[in-house]
Amino acid sequence: MxxxxxxxxxxxxxxxxxxxxxxxxxxxxxxxQKPEFLWIGCSDSRVAPDQLTNTEPGGMFIHRNIANLVNPNDQNLMSVVQFAVEVLKVRHIIVCGHYACGGIDAALGGGVHGHVHDWLAIARDVVKAHADELDALPEEQRANRLVELNVRDQLVQLARTDVVQAAFAAGHPLELHGWVYDLRDGLLKPLMEIDAATPLGDVPTPEKVLL
Ligand SMILES: [Zn+2]
Structure with a gap:
């Protein structure tokens, strides 16, 4: 210690x-500062975005919360997104989840109370939205698949925000990336991308990366 x-x-x-x-x-x-990247990731102490991407101070604007959730009513998150897009003019926003995420485990299995329980409401929405796929999986695969589906849903949610929509409409070259970090090998695994040309009404769920 x-x-x-x-x-x-x-x-x-x-x-x-x-x-x-x-x-x-x-x-x-x-x-x-003139970072090219905004990172929206989990607060988990093992997933340190600048360290695991060898990014020097000044290279990445960072927002972290439990289970890397994108709530358009979260003023903390949305002010970060607005500043990053409108002022810093970042080219890429990365929403990064990670396997073995305690927040995602709790969204699936409960066992939390108070602020953490309230915060995870959006993650529980992801569970409900993908219940058919999740229920059909063996239990040991469910949480890690939910990590992937959560990244997808948060990325779509981010694409729908007023800030990102305005940037797309203005022709700002902004790309959104959904990634997962694997604690077992230290590698980032890209799941999906969204840009101004992506129809948001029908964004497919990403292929399973981790079984
Ligand atoms: Zn986590």
């Missing part, structure tokens, strides 16, 4: 290493 003081010590070492690489590292950071 790392004491919290170790975080501060590690930070000092990290800052010193950056300066060793370049005297101008931090003065460049002060000038501003």
């Amino acid at each position: 790392r004491d919290y003081k170790h975080l501060l010590l590690a930070n000092k070492a990290w800052a010193a290493e950056r300066l060793e690489e370049s005297d101008a590292y931090f003065s460049r950071q002060v000038l501003g």
Whole structure:
């Protein structure tokens, strides 16, 4: 277990290493950010988006919540999306789930209460929307398939938001990507993409990646 003081010590070492690489590292950071990517992922501590994609500070705008949900009424998420699209003009938004997601397990099996239970309402909607497919699967495959279906539904939800629709209508070159991260091998697995030309009324469910 790392004491919290170790975080501060590690930070000092990290800052010193950056300066060793370049005297101008931090003065460049002060000038501003121009990330090409917005990442919407799960808060799970094992799925650290910039680390697992080798992205330097400044390269990725990041929003994380339990089970990587896109709720158009969530002001936290929607202000991030609006700022990323309208001001930073990101070219890509990635919605990334991960197998063995505790939030997704809870959406399927319950066992949570209070804020977490309330938050997962949208994930439970995904369970209901895909009940036929999920019910037909062996129990051990159900949660991981729900991870994939949840990425699909959140990506479609994101595409329907006012911010993304306005960007598509304005011809902003914006692409939405649905990915899953596999904790077992550290690899990101692309599931699907949506751009301005994608008809949102009939977005197919992605092929099963993990059985
Ligand atoms: Zn998770």
